Amino acid sequence: MSTLGIIGAGAIGTRIAQRAIDAGIDVVLANSRGPETLTGTIAELGPRARAATPEEAARAGDWVVVSILPLAAYQQLPAAELAGKVVLDTGNYYATRDGHVPALDAGELTTSEYVQQQLPGAHLVKAFNNLSASHISALARPAGAADRTALPIAGDDPRAKSSAAELISRLGFDTVDVGPLAESWRFEPETDPYTLPYCADPDAMRAAWEQFVAALRSGTAPQPPAADPGAAPLPAARLRSLLAGTPRTLTADRLIA
Numbered sequence: 483m484s485t486l487g488i489i490g491a492g493a494i495g496t497r498i499a500q501r502a503i504d505a506g507i508d509v510v511l512a513n514s515r516g517p518e519t520l521t522g523t524i525a526e527l528g529p530r531a532r533a534a535t536p537e538e539a540a541r542a543g544d545w546v547v548v549s550i551l552p553l554a555a556y557q558q559l560p561a562a563e564l565a566g567k568v569v570l571d572t573g574n575y576y577a578t579r580d581g582h583v584p585a586l587d588a589g590e591l592t593t594s595e596y597v598q599q600q601l602p603g604a605h606l607v608k609a610f611n612n613l614s615a616s617h618i619s620a621l622a623r624p625a626g627a628a629d630r631t632a633l634p635i636a637g638d639d640p641r642a643k644s645s646a647a648e649l650i651s652r653l654g655f656d657t658v659d660v661g662p663l664a665e666s667w668r669f670e671p672e673t674d675p676y677t678l679p680y681c682a683d684p685d686a687m688r689a690a691w692e693q694f695v696a697a698l699r700s701g702t703a704p705q706p707p708a709a710d711p712g713a714a715p716l717p718a719a720r721l722r723s724l725l726a727g728t729p730r731t732l733t734a735d736r737l738i739a
Contacts, residue, residue: 483508484506484507484508484544485507485508485509485510485542485543485544486498486499486502486507486508486509486510486543486544486545486546486547486649487509487510487512487539487540487541487542487543487545487546487547487567488509488510488511488512488539488543488546488547488549489512489513489536489539489540489546489547489548489549489550489559490512490513490547490548490549490550490572491511491512491513491520491523492549492550492551492615493615494549494572494610494615494618495511495547495549495572496511496523496527496615497615497616497618497619498547498549498572498610498618498653499511499527499531500527500619501618501619501622501653501654502652502653503527503528503530503531505652505653505654507530507649507652508530508531508532509527509530509531509532510531510532510533510534510538510539510542510543511523511524511527511531511532511533511534511539512533512534512535512536512538512539513536514536514550514555514558516535517533517534517535518533520533521533536559536560536563537560537563540559540560540563540564540567541563543567544568545567545568545569545570545645545646545649546564546567546568546569546570547569547570547572547610548569548570548571548572548573548597549572549573549610550573551573551579551580552579552580552581553573553575553580553581553583553593553596554580554581556573556597556600556601557600559600559601561600561601561602561603561604562603564601564603564604565601565602565603565604566603566604566605567604567605568604568605568607568642568645568646568649569601569604569605569606569607570607570608570609570610570646570649571594571597571606571607571608571609571611572609572610572611573593573594573597573611574593574611574670574671575593575596575670575671575733576671576738576739577733577739578738578739582733583596586733587732587733587734588732589667589730589732592608592663592664592665592666592667592670593608593666593670594606594608594636594663594666595663595664595666598638598663605637605638605639605641605642606637606638606639606642606663607635607636607637607639607642607643607646608634608635608636608637608663608666608669609633609634609635609646609650609657610633611669611670612633612634612669612670612673612675612676612677613633613677613680614677614680616713617680617681617713620712620713621654621655621680621713621715621716622653622654622655623654623655623715624654625651629715630654630655630656630715630717631655631656631680631715631716631717632655632656632657632658632716632717632718632721633650633655633656633657633658633721634657634658634659634660634668634669634675634721634725635647635650635657635658635659635660636659636660636661636662636663636665636666636668636669637662637663638662638663643659647659656717656718657718658718658721658722658725660725667730668725668728668730669725670731671731671736671738672731672735672736672737672738673728673729673730673731674724674725674727674728675721675724675725675728679714679716679720679721679724680713680714680716681712681713681714682712682713682714683712684714687707690707691706691707691737691738692737693707694706694707695737695738
């Protein structure tokens with residue numbers, strides 16, 4: 483019986499948890515506030531899920547998904563328990579939220595290279611960071627489906643990437659291997675494969691975010707645009723094209739730094 487450890491019970495972590503349970507995988511879910519705060523979430527997920535501490539989730543998982551923020555929180559992860567594990571990192575770097583990290587601002591490291599430094603014994607794989615939580619549920623399809631969506635992955639350990647791809651396939655998605663963690667910038671925020679290609683109306687979503695950022699910079703306090711109401715499958719061939727052609731977008735060049 484396979485078990486997925488998940489550290490981080492936000493929107494991404496809980497959607498992945500539900501997909502895992504639907505695929506017949508047991509889930510051990512943890513957050514930073516303690517297992518007792520997850521009672522409602524576990525009740526919704528059902529009997530294949532249980533709450534635990536981050537250390538327990540790390541030990542229990544055949545794979546471990548880390549979906550936490552801000553970036554400084556990675557320093558609090560149970561590095562010893564994650565050593566030797568295949569760890570799927572869903573995180574992104576936003577300096578306005580995480581505080582400036584000069585090596586990330588300058589492009590000297592990718593976010594996941596930085597995370598790998600915090601977890602030196604883990605076999606890190608970047609995944610699930612370039613689409614919204616709602617798309618995880620909306621776009622999952624059985625293997626072989628004509629409208630199966632692909633997700634990019636990156637990692638320095640080929641065996642870890644193969645294991646992560648197996649898990650992601652069970653969760654309902656194909657994968658495109660982008661290469662080592664040094665290449666994971668290709669699906670970081672505001673690159674061509676980031677979020678918009680999975681939206682039903684990417685042009686409308688892009689325009690809404692640009693209006694939001696313009697209002698924010700003018701000194702007003704607008705509400706972020708509502709989540710995209712629809713999702714569009716992104717086949718592997720199209721994802722490969724987007725990954726190959728995207729320019730690197732450093733912090734200073736982003737709409738939202």
